[in-house]
Amino acid sequence: MRILPQRREVFPMDASSDAGTGPAAKTPEEFARKLRFRRSLQETTALPPIPPALLSFDHEPKAGAIDSTSVPEGWLHLWSPLEKWPDPLREAYRQDVLALFPSQRKRATPGLDEVVLCLTVSRCPRKGFRLEERSCLFYCRGICGLATLQQRADQPNPALSPTSIGYYLGVARQRASLLSGRVQAFLERSMRSKRGFGELCPPGTPGGDLPESR
Numbered sequence: 001m002r003i004l005p006q007r008r009e010v011f012p013m014d015a016s017s018d019a020g021t022g023p024a025a026k027t028p029e030e031f032a033r034k035l036r037f038r039r040s041l042q043e044t045t046a047l048p049p050i051p052p053a054l055l056s057f058d059h060e061p062k063a064g065a066i067d068s069t070s071v072p073e074g075w076l077h078l079w080s081p082l083e084k085w086p087d088p089l090r091e092a093y094r095q096d097v098l099a100l101f102p103s104q105r106k107r108a109t110p111g112l113d114e115v116v117l118c119l120t121v122s123r124c125p126r127k128g129f130r131l132e133e134r135s136c137l138f139y140c141r142g143i144c145g146l147a148t149l150q151q152r153a154d155q156p157n158p159a160l161s162p163t164s165i166g167y168y169l170g171v172a173r174q175r176a177s178l179l180s181g182r183v184q185a186f187l188e189r190s191m192r193s194k195r196g197f198g199e200l201c202p203p204g205t206p207g208g209d210l211p212e213s214r
Helices: 028-045 087-100 145-151 162-169 173-192
Strands: 055-058 067-071 074-078
Touching: 162 173
Parallel strands: none
Antiparallel strands: 055 074, 067 074
């Protein structure tokens, strides 16, 4: 991203618009959108390249790919399952591949709880016009925790099961159950340390009756 010259104006876009960004921003909101767009381009250029043997872009559909999807001006062909990608590439592109190729998600464990993907959440003030905001506190492995909680709020137990947590985080169910228990205990201790919130914790829960000293 090109560094804008220092000026006294708060939003100095009137004389600093790049050739590819269109007309100058007229409002703070438009200026913020332009910054988010530039930031997303900067992050995209920092991603490692994908070898054509794993994923390729072609102007015409090709035979032999395990999956393909239509994109503007061509086709994306998946030549190798995501589970066989090298670890750095799989970690960097996992959410993108699962979003573009649903067939890679068909091996889902039975009984998984439904979640809401960050890229499907619209009108989010945290990400603006970006597909994902991976620096958001509610973001985890492509999932929006806040939207998922809102979707599951009417269920008797809105929390995700250890099976679901383990699947989405890529850890064993036993490890997910241990992590879930630690999170629950931390939340209960934190709530008990706040006046008024302690009454929301049922007596005898693993959080203990005494607040954790911090």
